[in-house]
Amino acid sequence: MAVAADPVLTFPPDQVPDPEEFIQAAMRWHFSPETGSPYWIERAKTLDFDPRRDVRTFDDLQLFPNIVNELRQVPARDLVPQGYGSSVEVIGIYESGGTTGAPKRVAYLADWMDRYVTWSTRQMEERGHPRDAHWLALIPSGPHLWGEVVARQARRRGGFTSTIDLDPRWVKKCLAEGRGDEAGRYVEHILAQGEFLLETQDIRVLVVTPPLLERLAQHEHLVKLVNEKVRVIIWSGAHMDADSRHLFRTEVFPDVQLFGNYGSTMILCGAVERSGSEDECVFDPFAPHVSFSVVDPETGRPVPYGERGQVVMNHISRSALFPNNLERDVATRIRPLAGQLGDSVADVSPVRTFDDEVVIEGVY
Amino acid sequence: MDEPIQLDALGARGAFRARNRLTVSDVTGRPVAELSQVPRLFVQRGLSALRTATPAGSDELSAVIARAGHTFATDTVGGLSAQEYQYLVSRVSGVPVTVVRSATRRIERAAAEAYRSVRCARPAAAVDRWQDPVTRGGGAVWTRRGDVFAVHAAGNHPGVHSLWLEALAMGYRVAVRPSGREPFTPHRLVTALREAGIGDDRLILLPTDHHVADDIVRGADLSLVYGGDAVVHKYRADPNVLTQGPGRTKILLADGDWASSLDTVVASISDEGGVACVNATAVFVAGDPAPVAAAIAERLAALPSLPPEDDKAVLPVRPAAEARRTEKYLLDHADGGVLRLGGDGIVDELGDGSAVLRPAVVQLDRPDAPQLATELPFPCVWVAPWSPDDGVGPLRNTLVLTVVSQDERLIGRLVDEPSISNVHVGDHPTHRMAPGIPHDGYLAEFLMRSKAVIR
Numbered sequence: 024m025a026v027a028a029d030p031v032l033t034f035p036p037d038q039v040p041d042p043e044e045f046i047q048a049a050m051r052w053h054f055s056p057e058t059g060s061p062y063w064i065e066r067a068k069t070l071d072f073d074p075r076r077d078v079r080t081f082d083d084l085q086l087f088p089n090i091v092n093e094l095r096q097v098p099a100r101d102l103v104p105q106g107y108g109s110s111v112e113v114i115g116i117y118e119s120g121g122t123t124g125a126p127k128r129v130a131y132l133a134d135w136m137d138r139y140v141t142w143s144t145r146q147m148e149e150r151g152h153p154r155d156a157h158w159l160a161l162i163p164s165g166p167h168l169w170g171e172v173v174a175r176q177a178r179r180r181g182g183f184t185s186t187i188d189l190d191p192r193w194v195k196k197c198l199a200e201g202r203g204d205e206a207g208r209y210v211e212h213i214l215a216q217g218e219f220l221l222e223t224q225d226i227r228v229l230v231v232t233p234p235l236l237e238r239l240a241q242h243e244h245l246v247k248l249v250n251e252k253v254r255v256i257i258w259s260g261a262h263m264d265a266d267s268r269h270l271f272r273t274e275v276f277p278d279v280q281l282f283g284n285y286g287s288t289m290i291l292c293g294a295v296e297r298s299g300s301e302d303e304c305v306f307d308p309f310a311p312h313v314s315f316s317v318v319d320p321e322t323g324r325p326v327p328y329g330e331r332g333q334v335v336m337n338h339i340s341r342s343a344l345f346p347n348n349l350e351r352d353v354a355t356r357i358r359p360l361a362g363q364l365g366d367s368v369a370d371v372s373p374v375r376t377f378d379d380e381v382v383i384e385g386v387y
Numbered sequence: 388m389d390e391p392i393q394l395d396a397l398g399a400r401g402a403f404r405a406r407n408r409l410t411v412s413d414v415t416g417r418p419v420a421e422l423s424q425v426p427r428l429f430v431q432r433g434l435s436a437l438r439t440a441t442p443a444g445s446d447e448l449s450a451v452i453a454r455a456g457h458t459f460a461t462d463t464v465g466g467l468s469a470q471e472y473q474y475l476v477s478r479v480s481g482v483p484v485t486v487v488r489s490a491t492r493r494i495e496r497a498a499a500e501a502y503r504s505v506r507c508a509r510p511a512a513a514v515d516r517w518q519d520p521v522t523r524g525g526g527a528v529w530t531r532r533g534d535v536f537a538v539h540a541a542g543n544h545p546g547v548h549s550l551w552l553e554a555l556a557m558g559y560r561v562a563v564r565p566s567g568r569e570p571f572t573p574h575r576l577v578t579a580l581r582e583a584g585i586g587d588d589r590l591i592l593l594p595t596d597h598h599v600a601d602d603i604v605r606g607a608d609l610s611l612v613y614g615g616d617a618v619v620h621k622y623r624a625d626p627n628v629l630t631q632g633p634g635r636t637k638i639l640l641a642d643g644d645w646a647s648s649l650d651t652v653v654a655s656i657s658d659e660g661g662v663a664c665v666n667a668t669a670v671f672v673a674g675d676p677a678p679v680a681a682a683i684a685e686r687l688a689a690l691p692s693l694p695p696e697d698d699k700a701v702l703p704v705r706p707a708a709e710a711r712r713t714e715k716y717l718l719d720h721a722d723g724g725v726l727r728l729g730g731d732g733i734v735d736e737l738g739d740g741s742a743v744l745r746p747a748v749v750q751l752d753r754p755d756a757p758q759l760a761t762e763l764p765f766p767c768v769w770v771a772p773w774s775p776d777d778g779v780g781p782l783r784n785t786l787v788l789t790v791v792s793q794d795e796r797l798i799g800r801l802v803d804e805p806s807i808s809n810v811h812v813g814d815h816p817t818h819r820m821a822p823g824i825p826h827d828g829y830l831a832e833f834l835m836r837s838k839a840v841i842r
Contacts, residue, residue, distance in 0.1 A: 237428050241435065265406040267426040274400070274432070302406070 025108035058106030156227035259284035314365030317356035399436030442558035456498020497549035508829030533608025541613035542566030634664030634786035641792035661766030
């Protein structure tokens with residue numbers, strides 16, 4: 024039987040709760056035997072603190088160990104909070120890119136999807152993105168979350184989506200094996216499919232990864248089509264360095280709005296590019312559900328604002344808890360928006376090695 | 388100079404100052420410049436602009452290149468006078484300033500004669516233009532093998548930049564990737580050529596990190612890549628990449644009387660600071676190598692330790708830590724040899740964080756000792772015995788071989804040997820080069836081919 028969650032966890036978009044009240048409500052939900060997920064209830068037994076008693080503030084989230092590597096083995100069902108009861112609606116089981124070893128797996132719940140799509144499409148509305156548009160998404164679907172999210176965002180905005188699937192793991196595999204030419208051929212295959220759509224359909228929103236966009240930019244014909252038809256390019260899934268972003272904005276697609284999203288499976292969504300980001304591409308998260316800090320990887324302490332450090336991510340919602348996850352990215356620490364939990368980040372780029380495994384970014 | 392000098396990328400749309408920049412430091416570790424590091428997107432756009440650009444006419448081109456070479460060598464370019472430029476190159480690369488000056492003159496001369504040099508390689512039966520009367524009834528026209536030529540330049544010696552001017556002279560559109568170690572020379576030369584009117588869409592400078600560097604080679608039709616054995620190996624199977632690896636330059640003193648050749652030997656080892664691929668790495672002596680090694684050591688020991696910008700400097704200077712690594716490498720590889728010079732170390736610290744790399748002379752006891760292939764970036768020579776019975780074998784894989792001998796049969800065999808690129812007979816130092824004389828074959832042998840035209 025479903026247990027009603029503390030309303031503070033499902034706050035309406037315009038009533039962002041006090042961060043500490045929010046964190047404490049989340050700890051009660053995820054660590055009470057009647058509402059917490061089997062995974063967390065079991066995992067809590069091995070913690071040397073009591074989350075319901077000891078985790079009260081943003082800084083307290085650092086008490087948690089980074090559990091994301093466990094998500095490579097945990098049965099996804101065990102991640103669902105029992106408080107949902109039998110009425111739980113799991114949209115899908117989504118996996119990380121597999122950039123660093125075996126993929127991590129999460130259960131994605133319908134109520135969270137609804138909250139995230141509501142929040143993210145408001146961001147699009149504020150930025151004047153076209154409504155009722157035909158979107159073209161050259162992005163991963165399959166085990167990955169992004170394709171599903173984009174289809175729902177397009178629908179929420181009155182539009183619809185054409186999706187050309189991109190298998191990022193295959194590309195990474197090719198690159199790891201030194202088969203760069205094969206990866207290139209695959210990417211061309213994806214672009215060739217997108218070309219039919221760009222030529223014949225009224226595509227107004229293009230969703231794409233930076234490496235694919237870079238490849239697209241080699242084709243004058245495609246660049247021309249995008250400049251003629253597309254009003255917004257939503258990019259995410261890999262890093263875009265500041266110089267490339269500048270060139271895309273000023274030279275390649277001067278009349279198209281570029282809208283960066285910094286996503287991760289482990290936060291179950293993406294942070295969005297701050298309006299008016301010029302030289303620095305700043306990303307603001309969906310706070311307080313998602314919060315960032317930027318730390319010195321040696322000490323774990325936050326770096327000063329404006330300095331580079333490694334990104335730590337937290338996801339806290341009724342549907343899931345993934346705290347204190349040291350990500351594979353480095354970024355500049357940026358002052359948050361008013362009332363936001365944690366920091367914002369800018370100019371995200373990959374850490375060159377991670378857990379002793381060389382990071383191969385590929386196209387996602 | 389507190390503000391670092393900005394070395395921008397030079398793209399088809401003009402200069403580009405990247406947010407991502409590499410600090411270029413002098414031999415003491417003090418930052419002096421920032422080199423923009425362009426992303427893949429910039430490389431792609433640059434190469435595609437080169438591909439779209441039309442080649443310039445050869446008459447006009449030849450004058451532009453010559454004019455640019457003169458400007459490069461004498462005028463202010465990019466805010467730096469020739470003297471300031473030479474000072475910076477010596478401080479950053481550690482190459483003695485007199486060597487930088489002579490390289491400047493060599494580049495000027497190469498620019499003036501680029502077109503003539505290239506023509507030296509043209510097959511006797513081929514003509515430059517299809518309209519030539521020779522093609523009536525059938526003839527050969529000398530044509531480019533591609534449109535876009537890329538250079539991954541080296542930073543050991545500024546003189547490497549005299550070569551690619553020939554590609555420009557043949558109408559290639561050229562992308563130069565400078566070395567992060569000494570980017571001043573290519574930046575200045577490309578700037579001078581663009582100011583002289585070569586066309587921003589015909590010559591670009593693409594400073595990049597190594598992640599993007601391969602994209603330049605992949606995106607060009609033909610490439611010239613400088614590097615060590617690993618680079619040579621990497622591109623061995625690629626017919627569109629010409630590699631310039633270690634020179635393994637040698638001297639063979641095949642006659643008993645070597646004393647009169649000592650000047651040639653010493654100059655071959657130590658001129659140019661000993662940093663060039665045309666500096667001698669090994670000396671083979673018919674008979675006892677000991678007196679030769681001793682005589683070379685005595686001469687090289689007298690060279691002074693000075694900072695690179697000193698007019699009297701002749702030896703290369705590196706950051707002290709790097710110099711220590713080179714020293715360790717030498718001593719680790721000198722096993723089985725007799726160190727006639729350098730046995731107590733080759734590092735002479737100047738007290739400002741930099742160190743002179745002093746010469747080393749190692750005597751070996753056989754002509755097939757593996758050390759003979761060890762090429763180090765300072766005057767370092769391996770001296771070994773050789774007899775006619777050893778034949779050509781030990782002399783293989785050589786960029787320049789100076790042979791002092793009267794034996795015409797021997798000289799003939801050396802000239803015939805495919806793995807020896809250049810043979811200097813008699814007292815001609817290994818580093819002697821001139822426009823019109825091939826360096827490692829004519830570059831044009833790689834760039835051009837003869838095409839039948841019948842009309």
